Amino acid sequence: MTDAVNKDSIEVDAHGHVAVDVTTLDAELIEGPSVATPDVAEYALWLGDDSLVLAQQLGAWISRAPELEEDVALGNVGLDLIGHARSLLHYAGTATDRTEDDLAYWRTEPDFRSLHIVEQPNGDFAHTIARQFIVSHYLFELHSRLRASADATLAAIAAKAVKEVDYHRDHSTQWVLRLAQGTDESRRRMITALSDLWPYVEEIFRDDPLIDRLEGIAVRPSSLRPAFDAAIAPVLAEAELEIPRGFVASGGGRTGKHSEHLAFLLAEMQVLTRAHPGASW
Amino acid sequence: MTSTITPDTSAPVAISVEEQQFNDLIEADSRIEPRDWMPEGYRKSLVRQISQHAHSEIIGMQPESNWITRAPSLKRKAILMAKVQDEAGHGLYLYSAAQTLGATRDDMTDALIAGKARYSSIFNYPTPSWADMGSIGWLVDGAAICNQVPLCRASYGPYGRAMVRICKEESFHQRQGFEILLELMQGTEEQRQMAQDSVNRWYWPALMMFGPPDDDSPNSAQSMAWKIKRHSNDELRQRFVNMLVPQAAVLGVTLPDPDLHFNEETQQWDLGEIDWTEFHEVLAGRGPNNAQRLQRRRDAHDEGAWVREAAAAYAHKQSARTEEMAAK
């Protein structure tokens, strides 16, 4: 919707009436004509759950950010991710005749496929930024490649998402630089955050038999690691941050083994919907 | 202060050229711009009104952001997030308008978190149910729009321009609230109860948003003379109720005023007595959530201090580095 004439043209008159003209709107969700196969649906759940869980976490920041401008910025990132989650879950649902909301609200923890890194709590602003920095860089490489997927729906979702996560990548990069080289306190917090989050990086790039069955459709996680490392290296160098050493978390999100955080997050997210089975909102 | 508007004719006061220019601009329905001369009272009134308005947007994020993580569908979650984010944006537009009058954001923020500045009392009410997201949109934003649309023509240019942006964006806020209630009213018995209960709680506070009755509104007359404000509190309140009644019928909700009736003579809806004691209680800081709202704002501000300082320190270092490079 780049054409100005297509936008809401609103007449505000002195008598308190606000009139809104008809407007041409973009499609809210990316929907393909196809029905996902069970394997493609599983893969869409992987990606959809990552975006959903991360969006849920960012949603909790709004009205609590370090500055009002940042409330708006984090809100934009969260909104983009909710959009990706909805498109991906919608597509995953076509395989089993379920809606995006059936999948978001009526699955329990073991049926979620999110990575542990997106489940890690918001923590302080440095933790949120460290998580964003890692995940956005991964998502950018992922969607860049997924644009060429043989699955037209996944390719279309990725084509939109890649531009948005490119911006998320930049947003988190700017903040990594500032926190790492701002004050002593911010540097200390940034280093702590990065070392708290780093153990969860390995799981992101772990392959799974599902990927073998989706040759040409899914992006092989391990194949993204070199590009990820190459993209973050110059930022960390400029920020004078070292890649933390230490333990590698066991992970297991893709097979339904989750961190302890996910259950709390789902309990909050699903509480109202589950109190009213069959209701429409 | 009032002498600028109604000069005391018995003893003619010489007014300055600037003052005459200011009066002429107001008279001609033109706009006052930031660097124009203006009476100190006009400036103070505007700073007070615009900053209170900005604070209301910022505190107003809280009752709704409470439900972002619990929104009952992904579509509603996205809408609510966008709406609360808009409110941060509206706060920023307004702070920026106030800033053109010489008020700094830091001072305004400090006054807010110290509990010295006012914001709309409506946001001191709790949001215990999802239906409150509907009522806030339909009733609270609806009342706000009635108040705000005339402000698009406020005599102070930056304020009017900020209000134009805000009004355009707010029209979605009211509609989404109406839709939430409509969905609930067309849903299960429990959902309908949720909606009605919420309308019962928000209706009167929304009417109080227009401020005290005209004969009890200390700042109104001067604001109207200066064309900051264009309609009286009671006028706007009446207009709002006239709009609500048919909308409530579409929703199928009952407005909780047994005395509400159509007056054939005036062709308006006459409302029952408003309980102003409650209004004054909430205004005096004894509302259900006053302390909590301020505490949360204070926490966000305090906990964000190290981030703001870090970014400022980084900027200083970078510009020092650039200067150093240039000097070589």
Added chain:
Amino acid sequence: MTTPGDSAAEIWPLWEVFVRSNRGLSHVHVGSLHAPDETLAVRNARDLYTRRSEGVSVWVVPAAAITTSDPDAKGAFFESPAGKNYRHASYYSKSEGVKHL
């Protein structure tokens, strides 16, 4: 004379924001915001002032860097064009009815 509202006391300085709403149009002043530096200022401007695809390009300018005309000298500053009607096409009425002029 700088733009009003800028204060050296604030931890993040004030930036004025200009948005080009479409190709072929000028950047128009839309408001201001706070940011620690120009890199974040332009990003904050994008986030704040183009949430509904209002723009294809954004400028940010430190509020302190803007020089404005002195409003008190308004008469002297903007008086000159008055009385020079011959700068406007409508001044030339004799060509009325002649096409392509």
